[in-house]
Amino acid sequence: MKKEDHKVRTWLRENRVRGIKLLQKIVQENSTRGNESSTQAVIIEKCRQLGLKLDIWEIGGNELKNHPAFFCDRKDFEGNPNLVAVLKGAGGGKSLILNGHIDVVPVGDETSWRHDPFSGHIEDGKMYGRGATDMKGGNVALLLAIESIIASEIKLKGDIIFQSVIEEESGGAGSLAAVLRGYRADGAIIPEPTNMKLFPKQQGSMWFRITVPGKAAHGGTRYEGTSAIEKAVLVIQRLQQLENQRNAKIKDPLYKDIPIPVPINIGKITSGEWPSSVPDTAIIEGRMGVAPEETMESAQLEMESCLQELGEQDGWLRENPLKIEWFGARWLPGSLEGDHPLMTELTNSFKEVMGRTPVIEASPWGTDGGILSNVGDTPVVVFGPGVTEMAHDANEYIVLDDLFAASEIIALTILNWCGVDDCN
Amino acid sequence: MKKEDHKVRTWLRENRVRGIKLLQKIVQENSTRGNESSTQAVIIEKCRQLGLKLDIWEIGGNELKNHPAFFCDRKDFEGNPNLVAVLKGAGGGKSLILNGHIDVVPVGDETSWRHDPFSGHIEDGKMYGRGATDMKGGNVALLLAIESIIASEIKLKGDIIFQSVIEEESGGAGSLAAVLRGYRADGAIIPEPTNMKLFPKQQGSMWFRITVPGKAAHGGTRYEGTSAIEKAVLVIQRLQQLENQRNAKIKDPLYKDIPIPVPINIGKITSGEWPSSVPDTAIIEGRMGVAPEETMESAQLEMESCLQELGEQDGWLRENPLKIEWFGARWLPGSLEGDHPLMTELTNSFKEVMGRTPVIEASPWGTDGGILSNVGDTPVVVFGPGVTEMAHDANEYIVLDDLFAASEIIALTILNWCGVDDCN
Missing domain, CATH: 3.30.70.360 (Alpha-Beta Plaits)
Structure with a gap:
């Protein structure tokens, strides 16, 4: 294990409680469509503390609305911003988008929930709540990966472009707006609940x-x-x-x-x-x-x-x-060749953390990956903790061990993909 | 043409205006389900003037509600009576039920009507209004046939049992109640809108x-x-x-x-x-x-x-x-053999009035005939003016010439079926 790998993995293992508290705070905020701002505020404050360069804006405008990939029946987006937070690299490395959506689907029949849908209740190593799996757990995996690198005082060559977008559940206007704002990269990871499988292709x-x-x-x-x-x-x-x-x-x-x-x-x-x-x-x-x-x-x-x-x-x-x-x-569908370098890096990191070969499949559902790859010309792999079956269900939960494993895998992938600056 | 036939036909021809006015009065009363009483009141008054023996009662009770042919979701029948009005014969002749329902289906989308749904508007020999065809026109054909006989001072041998019943459109509880009250006869005519065809069988x-x-x-x-x-x-x-x-x-x-x-x-x-x-x-x-x-x-x-x-x-x-x-x-379905005497009489009367052979078919819909025949053991023919297509439609109308022709045919059938008392 390389020195940096060891550092970030150690940090992640020593900061589980910190990570769980962050996830709980985010799950306890309702971010159903039109109500994304309070959750987004927690993410923004986290990114500010990490020293990332913040770009917070309300999406809209004719370029977005007239774009052929724009399909959205929402009247306006006022008060519920998109967020992009950049960790600038030293240069000479590949850039990586880490994209997660902040919106969650409605809670459905509340009487089917054993706890409050926004409880963040923890039991048997699982955290419960609407969005725990889809995909606040994935978002926290991303933030912890970034924090582990910053806390380990590692300087990257390539940029990390963290995106917390709205509207994924309704067709992807948030990610489309980020692409149109100019955010593209050499690769992207979207930690949707793939149950730790790698999805280079999405339906x-x-x-x-x-x-x-x-x-x-x-x-x-x-x-x-x-x-x-x-x-x-x-x-x-x-x-x-x-x-x-x-x-x-x-x-x-x-x-x-x-x-x-x-x-x-x-x-x-x-x-x-x-x-x-x-x-x-x-x-x-x-x-x-x-x-x-x-x-x-x-x-x-x-x-x-x-x-x-x-x-x-x-x-x-x-x-x-x-x-x-x-x-x-x-x-939009998405397709990345199986031997793309981003697949190779993710597979290697997966093996290092999990001690086995990852399952590689095509997703049976769409993600914002289709927009990042088709419109933003950015190679995308969808990979994250959480199981699909729970995603839109009552008593949605995430297995916390999976979240931390995914975070380690993503952190190692960042190090290899973006590259560590030698002057570090 | 026999003397009595001539008399009743002449009376009917000379009293068209009187007949039209009666129909108009009845069509102008709304008799949708639960609102039958005001229309029934006009019929009752007419029968009283004709000197018929009135039996007016509110249907209900356990015998009716527990009968296997009772299918009705109406809570109560209070205030909207059934009517049976009998013209007692001298004896020695066959009895005849003349059955018509007083209830009409809802008006539907009022904006589709060219006139008020209860206008009784007359234009080009047609009277418009909900129920004109189904089956206030038929009811008036019955009443005029009875009146033509009474006005012609003809005494019948057999009884005429005129029935103005509720609930046909919702499954026949009104006719069932009349059967259970004891009204049965040697034959029955129901002037539903058959477009002047004879229906010995009903689906x-x-x-x-x-x-x-x-x-x-x-x-x-x-x-x-x-x-x-x-x-x-x-x-x-x-x-x-x-x-x-x-x-x-x-x-x-x-x-x-x-x-x-x-x-x-x-x-x-x-x-x-x-x-x-x-x-x-x-x-x-x-x-x-x-x-x-x-x-x-x-x-x-x-x-x-x-x-x-x-x-x-x-x-x-x-x-x-x-x-x-x-x-x-x-x-309930109904079935009468094609050579039943009631069919023969109706066919003969039809030929005399129309100068042609009637079309004989089976009805594509149910009527109260199924109850009269199956439960009341009374042979039934369904025959009347009006076309099926108009029955539940907007701008429902009846062709007045058909109404009077049907009335003549029914009057002649009564004379032959019930028999004219020789002492006349």
Whole structure:
């Protein structure tokens, strides 16, 4: 073990209580959409104490709102800033973005929680609370990694660009704003809850709404109408076929253990108002997964062509076309080659800390990685503590040991990636 | 033409204005469910003037509510009575029930109406208003037929039992109450809007609700859940098969021009709350048509067995069974042989008035005829002015010429069915 590695790992092990207190403080602040500021304030104060160069701003403006990757239905962002905090390097090293989102999803049914959703309650080595896993735990892993280096008085060559962004859960406007503000780097780590796996690729996703027309009639003479539900069944079957076709094409070994790499999920259907009437409209809503190497546009086009084809084959739909809308939030896919140097560094650090080879997969969901890589041209690996299943659930928790292990792995990766200044 | 036939037809032709005014008065009263009394009051006063023996009562009581044909979600019937008004015959003739319901369906979207829904507005030989067709027009045809006989000073042998009942649109509790009060006869005519066709058979119907279980999961890992929508598609397909099987068995020539004699209508489906979640429940609601010769119970059993079979074939449904409920309103089917004397009399009267043979079919919807025939053991033919399509629609109207033609046909049928007393 190199001298610096030893220093940061020792510091992290000796400062667990400090790290847990920081996480607890952050988890105890509610940062659901529109309420991010109080949590952001804790992060800002931490970065100020660490001596990082702070850039705090409220996102917005036409460049952002007119950007093709901007999908956001939030009216304004006033009072809930983005934060970028830079640890300037001495020069001559590679830069690294450490990106975490500060927003959390709603708590859902509060009665399903055993403790207050913002309790930060600790039990059996786990801390509970909305956002503990997704992804305040990851954010603290980043901050502790940075602090371990600063506290160990190590001077880096490359810059560390720490980002605490809003709006990830709603489509990534916060990270997009950071990219448009000029923040790019030679690599990026996003500690989303991957359960300590490395995700060089991430599935993108987008929502669709298909409106299926029918013609009303009395149920007793239903042959005088056209059932929107019957036509909706044709649409669902065609989407199932499309899902099969799209997934049959995916040969990437990262997906070898994933039954449906890029699912088309039909999440919702509503049709009809009265049992004895023929329904005149059906509305299907769902989520289309986008493969890491694919563009959103080509995936959209594929679904649109497939439904167009269905429309041509069905007499009723030919005269009464389906309407397809792409609405709501969306996440760009991300793809990094498996032998990219950032993967190599992370893998090595992982082995050093964990004593085993990491599992490498593709994520089944989108992250802000798609924006950093596609728009910001920054190579991204998603890697962090916490398990996906807990992420949006009641009684969300993070295993604290994983958080500290991830922090050690990230700290070692920073040292190797950014490089240690010799004059240190 | 017989002397009495001539008299009643002449009276009806000379008293069109009187008939139209009566209809207008009745159409202008709102008799939606729970508001039947003011319309009923006009009918009662008319029957009193005609010298009929009135039986006015509020329905209810345990005999009614515990009857197997009672399906009603109305809390109480207070203030909105049923009416039976009898024209006693001299004896020695056949009795005839003339049954019409006084309740009308809601007006729906008022802005779709060109006039007030209770205007009774007349234009181009049509009277407009909720219930004009379904079935205040038919009721007035009955009353005018009775009045034409009384005004012509014709004495009948058999009794005429005029019934103005509530609750037909919600499952027939009014007619059931009349049957249970003892009103039965040798025949019955119900002037529902058949567009002047004779319906010796009527389709029954009942509502079903099928709850389809699934298992929630994130859409990106949808293979970890079970889509209730996908399972609902299996249910819909199986119901389509069942509909085919059931209709293939129907060989009755009355159905020769009807594409689907007894449809299974899927009227409603709701499933899912979020586009990117796997839906954990789907609810399907619909209307099952019941063939005239079938019982409600055997039709229910057929659907239940068919879904049971599906459950046995599908691994998920075997462990997580479908739930089937029979809920809401229902109408018993009705069936009269084509050569029944009442059919013969109605056909003859029709020919005399219209100069052509009537169209004879089976109704695609239920009426109170199912209760009169199944529970009251009274042979029923459904025949009346007005077109089905208008029945529950905005701008409902009745063609006044049809109303008077139906009234003439019914008057002649009464004379022949009940018989004219020779001492007349």
